[in-house]
Amino acid sequence: MKKKLHKGFLAAVVCVLLCLMLIPSGCGEENKAEVYRTEDHLKQKAVWTMGFGRSEIAIPEEGSQPYYIAGYNNGWEPVGVLDLCNAQAVWLDAGAGGILLIGVDCVGLGSPTVKEIRNRLKDLCEETGCTAVNVYATHDHAGVDTLGLWGPIMVDGKNDEYMENVIEASVSAAYEAAENRTEGKLFYGAVDTEEKESMLRDSRYPLIYDPYLHQLRFEPEDESKEGMRMYIYGAHAESLRGSNSLISRDFPGVMCDKVEEQTGDHAMFMPGAIGGLIMTREFNGLFINNLNITGNKLAGYALTIKDEQEIKPDMQYAHTEFKVPMDNTGYLFYKFLGVLENEISKGDSATGYMLHSEMTVLQLGDLLFALIPGEIFPELVWGGEAAQHNPAGENPVPLAEIAATYGYDQLLVIGLANDELGYIVPPSDFLLNEDAPYLLRTMDDMGEDHYEETNSVGEECAVIIAQIFEQLVNSLALSTN
Amino acid sequence: MKIHISRRVAAALIIVLILALITGLGADLLIRNLGQLILALGDTLGMGKSTADYAAILNQLKSARMDLPSLLNLLLCLPIGIGILRMGAGKRGVVISSKQRALRIGGSVLLCLLLLPLVVVITLWFTDVNDIRFGTAVSFLYDAIKNGIF
Numbered sequence: 001m002k003k004k005l006h007k008g009f010l011a012a013v014v015c016v017l018l019c020l021m022l023i024p025s026g027c028g029e030e031n032k033a034e035v036y037r038t039e040d041h042l043k044q045k046a047v048w049t050m051g052f053g054r055s056e057i058a059i060p061e062e063g064s065q066p067y068y069i070a071g072y073n074n075g076w077e078p079v080g081v082l083d084l085c086n087a088q089a090v091w092l093d094a095g096a097g098g099i100l101l102i103g104v105d106c107v108g109l110g111s112p113t114v115k116e117i118r119n120r121l122k123d124l125c126e127e128t129g130c131t132a133v134n135v136y137a138t139h140d141h142a143g144v145d146t147l148g149l150w151g152p153i154m155v156d157g158k159n160d161e162y163m164e165n166v167i168e169a170s171v172s173a174a175y176e177a178a179e180n181r182t183e184g185k186l187f188y189g190a191v192d193t194e195e196k197e198s199m200l201r202d203s204r205y206p207l208i209y210d211p212y213l214h215q216l217r218f219e220p221e222d223e224s225k226e227g228m229r230m231y232i233y234g235a236h237a238e239s240l241r242g243s244n245s246l247i248s249r250d251f252p253g254v255m256c257d258k259v260e261e262q263t264g265d266h267a268m269f270m271p272g273a274i275g276g277l278i279m280t281r282e283f284n285g286l287f288i289n290n291l292n293i294t295g296n297k298l299a300g301y302a303l304t305i306k307d308e309q310e311i312k313p314d315m316q317y318a319h320t321e322f323k324v325p326m327d328n329t330g331y332l333f334y335k336f337l338g339v340l341e342n343e344i345s346k347g348d349s350a351t352g353y354m355l356h357s358e359m360t361v362l363q364l365g366d367l368l369f370a371l372i373p374g375e376i377f378p379e380l381v382w383g384g385e386a387a388q389h390n391p392a393g394e395n396p397v398p399l400a401e402i403a404a405t406y407g408y409d410q411l412l413v414i415g416l417a418n419d420e421l422g423y424i425v426p427p428s429d430f431l432l433n434e435d436a437p438y439l440l441r442t443m444d445d446m447g448e449d450h451y452e453e454t455n456s457v458g459e460e461c462a463v464i465i466a467q468i469f470e471q472l473v474n475s476l477a478l479s480t481n
Numbered sequence: 482m483k484i485h486i487s488r489r490v491a492a493a494l495i496i497v498l499i500l501a502l503i504t505g506l507g508a509d510l511l512i513r514n515l516g517q518l519i520l521a522l523g524d525t526l527g528m529g530k531s532t533a534d535y536a537a538i539l540n541q542l543k544s545a546r547m548d549l550p551s552l553l554n555l556l557l558c559l560p561i562g563i564g565i566l567r568m569g570a571g572k573r574g575v576v577i578s579s580k581q582r583a584l585r586i587g588g589s590v591l592l593c594l595l596l597l598p599l600v601v602v603i604t605l606w607f608t609d610v611n612d613i614r615f616g617t618a619v620s621f622l623y624d625a626i627k628n629g630i631f
Contacts, residue, residue: 154538329621336613337541344612352617436628 046313048186049098050218051091052228052266053176055169056084057105059144059247060161067159068150070107071141072242075152078144082248082288085143087166088268089173090228091130091181092364094315099132099362100177101230102170103268105249106146108137108420111357111373112341113146113163117170124171128178132317134360134371135170136417139271141238142248147420148339156339184220184227188367188410189308191215191301193233199297200235203277205448206385208378210234210272213298214412215305216364217265227265231255231302232412234272234378236279239294240287251280254295259302267302271415273382275375275423275452311365316479318472319360324421325349327458328438342419350437355457357419359465361472368408368476370399370469373419377426377452380462381413386428389444393427393459396466406477421461423452430459489566497562501554504597508554508604509547512615516540548609557600565589 059081060067069076085105091098102117114135121133137146144162151157193199194211202209218228237250249256252269259267283293326332327350334340335353347354360371370381379386383398403411431450433442441451486494511518516539523532568588577585606616 152534152537156541329625332613332618332621336611336618337538338545338611339541351621353613436625436630439625439628439630 047095047183048218048311048313049091049093049095049181049183050186050220050228051177051179051181052088052226052268053173053178053180054086054088054266055172055176056086057144057162057169058165059084060159060165064161065159066151067162068145068157069141069245069247070143070145070147070150070157071238072150072244074150075157076150076245078247079245080247082142082246082291083253085140085247085249086253087169087173088266089170089177090230090268091177092315093181094313094364096315097129097131098178098181099134099315099317100130100174102133102135102174103270104135104137104146104166104170105140105253106137106143106166107140107150108147108416109135109166110147110341111343111419113167114418117167117174120167120171121174124175124178130178132319132360133174134362134418136270136371136414137420138249138252138269139237139274139375139416140248140250140252141236142240142244142246142250144247149334154333154337154339156337158339180225182220182222182225184218184222186311186313186364187217187219187308188311188365189215189217189305191305193298193301199280199294199301201279201281202378203279204452205387205446206379208382208384209276209278210378210382210413213301213305214272215302215308216311217305217308227263229259229263229265229267229302230270231259231267231298232270232272232414233298234274234278234413234415236274236277237269237271239280239282239291241282241290244287248291251291251295251298254292255298255302258296258299262299262303271375273372273376273378273380273413274415275377275425276379277452278378311367314365315363316476317360317362318475318479319358320468320472321356321358322464322468323347323354323356324461324464325458326351326353326355327460328422328454328456330438330454331355331457349458355421357421359468359472360418361469361476363408363476366408367410367412368403368473369412369414370403371414371417372424372465373417374421374424374457374461374465375415376413376424376462376465380424380426380466381411386426387444387448388428389446389448389450390428390430390459393430394463395426395428396463397470399466399469402466402470403473406473408473421457422455424462424465425452425456425459427459427462493562493566496565497555497558500558500562500593500597500600501551504558504600504604505549505551505554507597507601508549508608511601511605512545512547512608512610513543515542542610545610546612548612550604550607550609553607554600554604557603561592561596561600564592568592 087104089102118133145157148156148158190212214232216230239251256267284290332351343356344353357373362369381399400411433440516536520536608615
């Protein structure tokens, strides 16, 4: 009897272990949008309340872990500082609970860094009733590496001390913005920067980009207080170009400093739809001259914006987390090595994993803002001719068209918001190297370099972004009915 | 209902747990010290000047977050544990000579030497390193090497 029990017991143990082994540890799930919206926006007090804060990001101490300039070259240590990078924050409130929008002068921030900033602002949010914290990067190509991709190849280039300084500066700027809240009016205006001369360059066919410099201007009721100007422009912040070895905010810094000097208002820069690859033209071969010329030209444009429309005090937003197939093998290696820190889960993709990210749509008056977690190609936003080097790839409906079907005539994009997935490439133009997809670049039959695909999550990202965008816009539309 | 666990079964479970711990630790140490291993074996593997670069890349795994497949590990150690027990126990009530005892112990050791490294390798393969299965990373790395990336 004991012998039977013994064998039976062992058999039972083996069966239990086998069953537990065979239980799937994580399956691919469809993206489920959990939508959050501001409460009772119809009962909002009809006045804008805004505040601004700014904090410099300190350079790490000498002798600590190395740090690198992000954007171009691997293992490129800076030789000096042209101007220190900042974190700036804006408090936006139309009466039913405010949100914080924090901009950091850096190449990009992964979702773990954004989450840490949010974590440290929990107390502030509780005290002030702040309902959301959104963090974007200016995509500065002359800042310190904050993604880890510009150290020695495949070695995490992030400097722990600098990352801590980024987070602290962001938190400090947010506190200052909350403290400086004041009531006033909000205006929107824009200027075409391609009208008189060409400011922009699109390095990849089709040549589609937003030529406008968009401005949101806050005018305080209390005239003794400083106003605020937020600029959205669809260009990579890399007027210093690839040979630069000085830390700088690049042209957004020059532009904002000039506007602040001329107007007395605080100014901050937000990148728009910059994928594909949209940058400002090279006006001078000496990189510092090019920086100043570019920044001053854009400041000049900014200061000509006169024909503004007042934005009625009405704000709501919708936010969701989502998963996207992580097809890029390079991303898999970076995740394995601990350089990429985004959350992942098992799912249906070329690597067997899904990357987790998030998106927000924000409505201010009649304006709709899409906070996109990466560098989206403009043709995915505004449509137009699409390149067809991947005939099997079908482009989603452009985001502006989706927005229009829900009654939003003006869509603005804030790129690199709350994450940095890399380039969001139109599927119809998604071309990979046949021998080493994602790890090596390829050229198409027109001689175009398909570099962006090597820094993208995968082909499906554009479609998922459009789907998530529609879900969020739909939720905003539903909440107003 | 009481389940009586005999001494043999208890001993088997203890041996299995110890083996699982050893192989699990072995897999963990191996992954975390891959960089050091590459440094030591770089010349032998013909990596030349790239040895230091590859070692620097793999040294990042020292602080990796690891999820060892503990259940798989236990399952793989189970037959080894039972084998050791069976080899060492003999028949109840039968006295064995010291030579026979030595042979049984030697057999157990040989079994471990042969099978435990295999268990370590299999454990390694199914370990999640920073949420990526080690085996998956190795497969893609192999493809990349085959395509001349490195």
